[in-house]
Structures are given as structure tokens and as C-alpha cells.
Amino acid sequence: MPSHLPLPQDPIVAIATAPGRGAVGIVRVSGRGLESLIEALTGRRLAPRTAQLAVMRDARGQAIDHGLALHFPAPGSYTGEDVLELQAHGGPVVLQLLLARCLEAGAEVDPATQRPRLAHLRLAQPGEFTQRAFLNGKLDLAQAEAVADLIDAGTEAAARSATRSLGGAFSREIDALAERIVELRTLVEATLDFPDEEIDFLERADARGRLTAITNALTGVLDRTRQGALLREGMTVVLAGQPNVGKSSLLNALAGAELAIVTPIAGTTRDKIGQTIQIEGVPVHIVDTAGLRDAARSHDEVERLGMERSWAEIELADTVVFLHDLTRQGEAAYESGDAAIAARLRMVDRARVLHVFNKSDAVAERRRGGGGLCVSARNGDGLNDVRRALLERAGWHANPEGVFIARTRHVLALQRCAAHLASAQELAARADAALDLLAEELRLAHGALGEITGAFTADDLLGEIFGRFCIGK
Numbered sequence: 251m252p253s254h255l256p257l258p259q260d261p262i263v264a265i266a267t268a269p270g271r272g273a274v275g276i277v278r279v280s281g282r283g284l285e286s287l288i289e290a291l292t293g294r295r296l297a298p299r300t301a302q303l304a305v306m307r308d309a310r311g312q313a314i315d316h317g318l319a320l321h322f323p324a325p326g327s328y329t330g331e332d333v334l335e336l337q338a339h340g341g342p343v344v345l346q347l348l349l350a351r352c353l354e355a356g357a358e359v360d361p362a363t364q365r366p367r368l369a370h371l372r373l374a375q376p377g378e379f380t381q382r383a384f385l386n387g388k389l390d391l392a393q394a395e396a397v398a399d400l401i402d403a404g405t406e407a408a409a410r411s412a413t414r415s416l417g418g419a420f421s422r423e424i425d426a427l428a429e430r431i432v433e434l435r436t437l438v439e440a441t442l443d444f445p446d447e448e449i450d451f452l453e454r455a456d457a458r459g460r461l462t463a464i465t466n467a468l469t470g471v472l473d474r475t476r477q478g479a480l481l482r483e484g485m486t487v488v489l490a491g492q493p494n495v496g497k498s499s500l501l502n503a504l505a506g507a508e509l510a511i512v513t514p515i516a517g518t519t520r521d522k523i524g525q526t527i528q529i530e531g532v533p534v535h536i537v538d539t540a541g542l543r544d545a546a547r548s549h550d551e552v553e554r555l556g557m558e559r560s561w562a563e564i565e566l567a568d569t570v571v572f573l574h575d576l577t578r579q580g581e582a583a584y585e586s587g588d589a590a591i592a593a594r595l596r597m598v599d600r601a602r603v604l605h606v607f608n609k610s611d612a613v614a615e616r617r618r619g620g621g622g623l624c625v626s627a628r629n630g631d632g633l634n635d636v637r638r639a640l641l642e643r644a645g646w647h648a649n650p651e652g653v654f655i656a657r658t659r660h661v662l663a664l665q666r667c668a669a670h671l672a673s674a675q676e677l678a679a680r681a682d683a684a685l686d687l688l689a690e691e692l693r694l695a696h697g698a699l700g701e702i703t704g705a706f707t708a709d710d711l712l713g714e715i716f717g718r719f720c721i722g723k
Contacts, residue, residue, distance in 0.1 A: 407531025
């Protein structure tokens with residue numbers, strides 16, 4: 251837990267289940283000393299960690315609902331504080347009545363103590379229950395993020411990977427790296443106090459060998475982290491090409507549904523159409539765009555705007571599928587149009603272009619350019635080759651059963667750690683190595699790892715992370 255962050259004081263309450271009607275709804279309270287509030291709501295004390303049938307009553311003693319009540323005394327709870335969960339029927343009105351009653355009962359004076367039952371009880375902010383779990387040492391930051399990732403998981407592989415991260419698999423990898431860096435830091439910084447021994451320190455401590463081993467281990471963790479980030483965030487693929495080459499047909503074929511209108515009329519697609527599909531559990535966000543051609547030759551303002559949006563999407567894409575029409579190869583105007591698109595694509599630094607030649611079912615000879623793939627969006631030939639090529643370009647190669655969910659910020663932190671370790675290796679390789687500089691690079695590498703688990707984390711980053719959670723979690 252970051253030492254500069256204060257522990258929360260105010261008790262909080264929220265509806266912990268999704269909005270709308272359901273079989274069961276949960277109202278959750280977290281704070282210190284909930285016994286008086288529990289008695290006011292249920293009329294009795296609750297045995298710890300035992301679901302008990304209870305009548306939940308309003309201030310006049312009338313029943314709001316019959317359901318289950320559970321009391322989790324601190325520290326054996328999700329947040330590390332006392333937690334009360336009221337499981338009622340999942341109607342929105344019932345849950346709002348229970349929420350209001352909790353707030354009301356917290357402000358009421360307890361006859362036994364002549365003080366409010368739960369002073370300052372308030373509505374929870376998004377992610378505040380999990381934030382308290384982090385601040386109270388129940389979860390580290392990577393595990394806390396995995397809670398949200400598990401809720402938001404769009405594929406089975408992502409859900410299983412989030413569960414592994416929530417269980418601490420990712421954190422253990424980071425902690426193991428951090429421990430090895432700390433051991434080397436300790437040796438280096440201890441030697442700084444004895445300058446006469448600096449000369450043979452690197453040899454005696456095998457600093458170079460240790461750095462190499464740490465760097466190799468970091469490389470493996472970074473690779474799996476990139477896989478986890480891809481599993482969580484997916485990749486964006488933009489379908490680009492001239493009008494009527496089959497972009498909408500390819501989108502429909504990959505998605506397995508008629509999402510885009512397909513006609514022989516050029517310019518049918520005027521705006522982008524998006525769909526997320528799964529390839530081996532990896533979310534792939536496919537964007538079909540308006541056909542590209544010389545804007546100066548178009549007299550249609552809507553078409554020109556559509557092409558501008560197409561190029562904007564291309565600049566943001568992880569991969570651009572440049573679709574060609576096999577039936578039109580050899581036509582001068584068509585070849586000129588493809589050449590113009592290819593020239594502009596070379597200017598887009600972030601675009602990773604995959605050439606795909608469509609309509610293979612309509613030609614006797616499958617002519618294609620170097621490195622391209624032949625497909626038929628109509629009958630599905632070659633679609634698996636396209637799927638595999640997209641994953642390869644995204645860098646996906648890991649077995650999803652061994653991947654932990656991760657985020658871009660984790661990848662960036664590991665990359666910073668790797669950069670500092672590389673600088674440390676350069677220093678250690680020099681005959682006149684300055685141990686104070688070596689110690690500083692190791693400190694910075696250790697700090698980068700600490701950002702992942704929350705050992706060293708800025709308050710504003712925590713606010714951004716937990717602010718994206720749902721209320722009640």
C-alpha cells in the first residue's frame with residue numbers, strides 16, 4: 251500500500267448489483283462498527299460469515315423485504331473493514347428503499363449510546379469498495395484492476411486470464427523480479443559505504459551475471475504481459491480499399507453476420523461500420539470503411555466526408571487490411587487507384603498493412619502480390635489464413651491458459667524497467683563503473699515495477715483507475 255495515502259474513514263453504502271430487474275439484488279455497506287446498524291435493519295445480531303434469513307425493516311418497523319443478510323467482520327472481508335450485505339429481491343424500487351433505509355438508519359441515534367449508529371455513512375463512489383480493499387492491503391493494484399477486467403471480460407480467455415491475475419499470478423511474477431533487483435541494489439548500495447572495495451565488487455557479487463539473469467526473466471514477463479494486454483484490449487483492424495472490392499462482404503464473413511449492406515453499387519458504405527469478433531479468444535475490433543478513390547473526382551460531398559473518416563481510422567489502426575479485387579487486376583484505372591492508396595499508406599507510420607486479394611472464387615488463376623493472401627468473402631475460402639495473419643501481426647503467440655490479464659500501463663512500466671536495466675548493464679560492463687549511477691538505475695527499475703502493484707503509485711493514477719469501476723464494486 252502506498253504509505254502516503256490515508257486510510258478511508260467514512261462508512262459507505264451502495265447497490266452492488268447491476269441496474270434493472272433481477273432475481274436477486276445486493277446492497278453493500280462497508281465501514282467500522284456495523285453492529286448497531288445491523289440490529290436496526292434486521293432486528294438482531296448476525297453470526298459472522300453466515301447467510302441468515304432476515305426481515306429488512308424501515309424506521310416504523312414495517313418490512314421492506316425478506317431476504318438474506320451476511321456480516322463479514324474486519325479484517326476478514328473484501329474491503330478489510332466490517333461489511334454488511336443485504337440480499338433482497340432484485341427489483342429497483344426494493345433496492346432503492348433498502349439503500350435509503352441504510353442511510354437513514356446510520357444517521358439515527360442509537361438509544362444505547364446516544365450517538366448516531368453509523369455517523370457519516372454516505373453513498374460509495376465508483377470503485378470505492380475495491381479501492382478500500384487495496385488501501386487495506388487485501389489486494390495489490392494489479393489484482394484490483396483484475397477485478398474490473400474480470401467484470402468487463404469479453405471473451406472466455408480474457409475472463410480466465412483476469413481470474414489468474416486476480417489470484418495473484420501476475421503480481422507474483424512482478425514481486426519475484428522486484429526481489430531480485432532489491433538484492434542487487436542492497437549489494438551495490440552497501441558497497442558505496444566502503445569505497446575501497448568498489449574495484450572488485452562487480453566480480454565478487456557477479457553483478458553482471460545477476461543483471462543478465464534479471465533482464466532475461468524480465469523479457470519473458472514482458473512478453474506475457476503484452477499477450478495479456480492484447481487479450482484485454484484487443485486489436486483494431488481497418489478494412490481499406492477501393493469501392494466494390496468486397497470490404498463489407500469480408501466484414502460480414504469474418505463476423506458471421508450480415509452487418510453491412512452489400513450491393514454492386516460503388517460507394518454503398520458511406521461511413522464506418524464496426525464489429526468486435528474473437529480470434530482464439532483475442533478481441534478483434536474490425537472497422538469497415540468507405541471505399542477510397544481520388545476525392546477530386548468525386549462530386550458527392552457525403553462520399554468525400556466518408557473517405558476522410560476512412561483515412562482517420564487508418565491512422566489509428568493496429569493493422570490495415572488493404573483489400574484488392576482479383577477480378578479487376580490488369581485494369582489501368584483500377585491499378586492506378588490501388589497504387590495511389592498504397593503510396594498514401596506508406597506515409598502512415600502506425601499502419602501495418604496486410605494485403606488481401608478478394609474474389610478468388612471468380613477467377614481461374616489466383617494472381618496476387620508478394621506477401622498477400624487470397625480469399626473469397628463469398629464462400630469463406632482463405633478466411634482462416636486472414637485470421638492467423640491478423641494474430642501474427644498483433645504479436646499473439648502465447649497459450650491463453652498461461653496468460654494473465656494486463657493493461658497498457660503495465661507494459662509501459664515493464665518497458666521502463668527494461669530500459670533502466672539496460673543502462674545498468676552498460677555501466678556494469680565498464681572497467682571504471684560508477685556504482686552510484688548503477689545504484690540509481692536499479693532504483694529506477696525497482697520503482698517502475700512498484701507502479702504495477704501499487705507500491706509506488708501516484709494518487710491521481712489511483713483516482714483514474716478506480717473511477718472507471720462500477721458503483722458498488
